[in-house]
Amino acid sequence: MAPSIDSSARVLFVTPECAPMTKTGGLGDVSAALPEALRAAGMDVRTLLPGYEEVLGVMAHAQLRASVRVLGFDCRLLDAGAFIVVDCPELYARDGSPYQSRDGRDWDDNPVRFGVFCKLAALLATPDSPLAWRPDLVHCNDWPAALAPVYLHGERERAATVMTVHNLAFQGLCDPALVGPLEVPASYFTPDGLEFYGKLSFLKGGLVYADALTTVSPTYAREIQTPDFGSGLDGLLRRRRDVLTGILNGIDTQTWNPATDARIARRYDAGRLEAKAENKAALQRRLHLPVDEDLPLLGAVGRFTHQKGIDLLAAAADELVAMPAQIVVLGKGEPEHQRELAAVAARHPGRVAVAIGFNEDLAHAIEAGADVFLMPSRFEPCGLNQMYSQRYGTPPVARATGGLVDTVIDGVTGFLFESAESAALVAAVRRALAAYRDPARWTRIQRAAMARDFSWGEAARRYADLYRRLATVPQR
Structure with a gap:
């Protein structure tokens, strides 16, 4: 008993x-x-x-x-x-x-x-x-x-x-x-x-x-x-x-807080979103990409596994770069996925940067410096990065599964897609970039995302x- x-x-x-x-x-x-x-x-x-x-x-x-x-x-x-x-x-x-x-x-x-x-x-x-x-x-x-x-x-x-x-x-x-x-x-x-x-x-x-x-x-x-x-x-x-x-x-809202984060180039909050541009420029320089404030920067952090849909990102990369956009990816995992991403970076010098391994400082820099965060998971019990990215005013593009559904409001704090296919990921990024090109709408999405309470x-x-x-x- x-x-x-x-x-x-x-x-x-x-x-x-x-x-x-x-x-x-x-x-x-x-x-x-x-x-x-x-x-x-x-x-x-x-x-x-x-x-x-x-x-x-x-x-x-x-x-x-x-x-x-x-x-x-x-x-x-x-x-x-x-x-x-x-x-x-x-x-x-x-x-x-x-x-x-x-x-x-x-x-x-x-x-x-x-x-x-x-x-x-x-x-x-x-x-x-x-x-x-x-x-x-x-x-x-x-x-x-x-x-x-x-x-x-x-x-x-x-x-x-x-x-x-x-x-x-x-x-x-x-x-x-x-x-x-x-x-x-x-x-x-x-x-x-x-x-x-x-x-x-x-x-x-x-x-x-x-x-x-x-x-x-x-x-x-x-x-x-x-x-x-x-x-x-x-x-x-x-x-x-x-x-x-x-x-x-x-999530740990003290560690993941852009207003106090010592790991990022410039601290900011929902009332100082213009400072986010300094983090973008610092990230571009750090990963040897051309500094371009207007070119959308797509970020991803995580394990390179089938579950995380990293192969979907690799398959979509050519179309994403052509939108145009830059892509930064941090993580490690299965060797075949690391090779896929390395090949993407080799095809698109100056547009795609891939960092193999895990670096907490760089993870924070990507959350703060990217314009859009990518999470194309085939399944995701909860997920943390989509909550981090919203807290940092970096709207996520995520597959509609598991905890991603429970934490991302489609069209309000981020963008969801249904099918575990690269074409669906590309379409969702197109929706996100259409909003990005409307500064007033993008600011509303960023602020709505940053207002979410993801504390424990x-x-x-x-x-x-x-x-x-x-x-x-x-x-x-």
Whole structure:
């Protein structure tokens, strides 16, 4: 039976990454901002993180609270105030990202690495916890945290559980031979449990056994219940739709604020939009493009993947340049997409600039200096850049999917297109540039975009309400 939860609830926020210490995508940003917003709302929220080298490096003050052996591994639990860190060098002290080596290959033992992580999260939510602090609720994020509700399911006295899906495409599939080593009850490995086409699915386990499910936008919550977006789990999600909620992510409105942003050439706000031109000129110079105030500058920042529609942008580039326009792109990802974009830049010197890698300063410079921001995603659970760009008065052109639908008002704060085709992207950019050539209309669009409230306050309130609704959990 789960305990009552009120505004002062103790919440264990379980995540494989948290900015700025470790981040591979939007989950890292969310894992930093949402717990902070919940703490501001009066909740006692502590974030459970694996002890990667980057994490331990900034937590030298952390105090050892317990040593435990989990799934055959010796782990130390370090208390760093708002963070509880799982220190197990054998599993987490590696050169690379949380999930991959530097050459982009998944760590072979990821199921064990995150199985240990989940087992510890579950342990902390039961009377057997070695810590004095015990959560009322465990909030699990994406597949690396998804076995925690599985481990807690059979406990007579336990915390309530929430499973948040940030991207359903990543499911944590592994060999069913690991059922035993992971200490998952064999009775759970069925089509109604963790089995997914012969594999063990971490994420499916969380979706089956958590008390409540959330995802990161209302539209994505509806989309993942369909075959087109459900990644084979749409039937399960339809069955559990009564406990599935879409809660739109927010953004860090202090970090992403053109009025105070130290990373941009000239600060500005909705009342000083003329200063935006200095950021455009600085961006053009930085990326070795001709400085031209009148030539529209299209910007894009993100991972170079099929999901993000980067191939649609590459296919559309010749037509976009001919409108005429300049294009700047920052990101990294799949080698074939990097080659496609490099070829585009080679065809259009002085018109297209591509920066491979990720640079936070340049990301801010693009948001501030571009005239239009491009997000041609095939699917987008929430998306953050379209909110950043609106805050910076850089109207987005985005595909009408997921959180992009929930955050961009077509023709008012940006421009949406339906089909995942380069021709649809080109048509939407034409609409945007028609507005751009009407200065009065463009200023209205910029100011309407900048007036949107994308802070974390509303999301924190929604999660607090969800926690309160989880007052009791019936035995299954």
